[in-house]
Amino acid sequence: MQPEIQPGDQKRSFIEDARRGQIVAAAISTIAEIGYAKASFVQIARRAGISPGLITYHFAKREELMKQVMLTVHGSMDRALAARSEGAESFCATMRALVEGFVHYCAEHPAELIAIGQIASAARDAEAAREWYAGQAAETLAEMEAMFREGQECGELREFAPRVMAVSLIAAMEAVPAELMARPDTDVTQYAKELADLFEFAVRRA
Known part of the structure; x- marks a missing residue:
C-alpha cells in the first residue's frame, strides 16, 4: 500500500x-x-x-545539476516538437514538423542550446550529463532510422539507406544553433522551410 x-x-x-x-x-x-x-x-x-x-x-554535486539542466532542456524540446508534429498524417509531414519545430525551438531558446552544448563538451563535472546525452543521441538516431524504414515499407519514401539519411538529418539539425547564433538576422521561418524542403526532396518517392 x-x-x-x-x-x-x-x-x-x-x-x-x-x-x-x-x-x-x-x-x-x-x-x-x-x-x-x-x-x-x-x-x-x-x-x-x-x-x-x-x-x-x-x-x-555540480554534476547532478548539470544533468538536470540536460533533462530539463531536452524535455522542453521534446514537448515542443511533439506539439508541432501532432496530427501529421504522413512520414514526410512528420519529418517536416520535427525539422521546422527544431529550428524554431533553437531560435526561441538560445541560452538553453548554449548551455547543453557546453555541458556536452565539458571536461569535468559533467560525466553523468554526457552519458545521458550520448544515450539520448543514440535513441534519437534509432528512432529516426526506424521512421525512415517504416516510411519505405509503406511505400511513401523512396529507397535509400535509412541510417545514412538519419545521420545526415541529425547532423544538419545539430548545425542549426551555431548558424543562428552566427547570423542573428536569419529569417528563421525561411531557414526552417528550406531545411525541411531539402530532406523532403531527399526522401520522398518521386
Missing part, C-alpha cells in the same frame, strides 16, 4: 520543484552568459537570488 500523501507534503513537493526549476533556469542563464567553466554554485546562486547552500540542498 502506498503511503498517504498529506497536504503539507504535497505543498513541500510543489515548493521544492519550483525551487529546483529556479536553480536550473539560473544555471542555464549563467552558463550562457559566462561559460560552463565559470558557472560555479556561487555564480548560479547570485543569479537565482539565493544562497549557494540552498543549491547544494537540492543538488549535492
Whole structure:
C-alpha cells in the first residue's frame, strides 16, 4: 500500500520543484552568459537570488545539476516538437514538423542550446550529463532510422539507406544553433522551410 500523501507534503513537493526549476533556469542563464567553466554554485546562486547552500540542498554535486539542466532542456524540446508534429498524417509531414519545430525551438531558446552544448563538451563535472546525452543521441538516431524504414515499407519514401539519411538529418539539425547564433538576422521561418524542403526532396518517392 502506498503511503498517504498529506497536504503539507504535497505543498513541500510543489515548493521544492519550483525551487529546483529556479536553480536550473539560473544555471542555464549563467552558463550562457559566462561559460560552463565559470558557472560555479556561487555564480548560479547570485543569479537565482539565493544562497549557494540552498543549491547544494537540492543538488549535492555540480554534476547532478548539470544533468538536470540536460533533462530539463531536452524535455522542453521534446514537448515542443511533439506539439508541432501532432496530427501529421504522413512520414514526410512528420519529418517536416520535427525539422521546422527544431529550428524554431533553437531560435526561441538560445541560452538553453548554449548551455547543453557546453555541458556536452565539458571536461569535468559533467560525466553523468554526457552519458545521458550520448544515450539520448543514440535513441534519437534509432528512432529516426526506424521512421525512415517504416516510411519505405509503406511505400511513401523512396529507397535509400535509412541510417545514412538519419545521420545526415541529425547532423544538419545539430548545425542549426551555431548558424543562428552566427547570423542573428536569419529569417528563421525561411531557414526552417528550406531545411525541411531539402530532406523532403531527399526522401520522398518521386
